[in-house]
Amino acid sequence: MRVYIAGPYTIGDVAVNVRAAIETGQRVLDAGHSPYIPHLTHFWHIISPKPVAFWYKYDLEWLDYCDVLLRLSGESYGADEEVKYAKEHCIPVYYS
Numbered sequence: 001m002r003v004y005i006a007g008p009y010t011i012g013d014v015a016v017n018v019r020a021a022i023e024t025g026q027r028v029l030d031a032g033h034s035p036y037i038p039h040l041t042h043f044w045h046i047i048s049p050k051p052v053a054f055w056y057k058y059d060l061e062w063l064d065y066c067d068v069l070l071r072l073s074g075e076s077y078g079a080d081e082e083v084k085y086a087k088e089h090c091i092p093v094y095y096s
Contacts (some may be wrong), residue, residue: 001033004063006079007072018042036062068092
């Protein structure tokens with residue numbers, strides 16, 4: 001199953017948030033699924049910065065190919081929008 005990892009990025013410590021998303025992605029991988037971790041574009045953005053709207057659009061294009069969305073805890077405008085998009089497109093959303 002393709003699992004989209006949605007969670008905080010800019011609210012709080014970005015490094016801590018990226019690490020949490022990667023650790024969750026690793027657990028998803030260990031469970032036999034394929035995680036998509038949008039937080040990894042953090043490193044791409046360092047090398048080739050783009051407007052935040054570009055990244056939001058880019059991530060939603062990947063969400064279309066995922067079977068489920070896993071929402072990590074924490075305040076996040078982007079993750080909330082991803083949850084909204086998933087629900088509008090009949091992609092199941094899980095919180096744990």
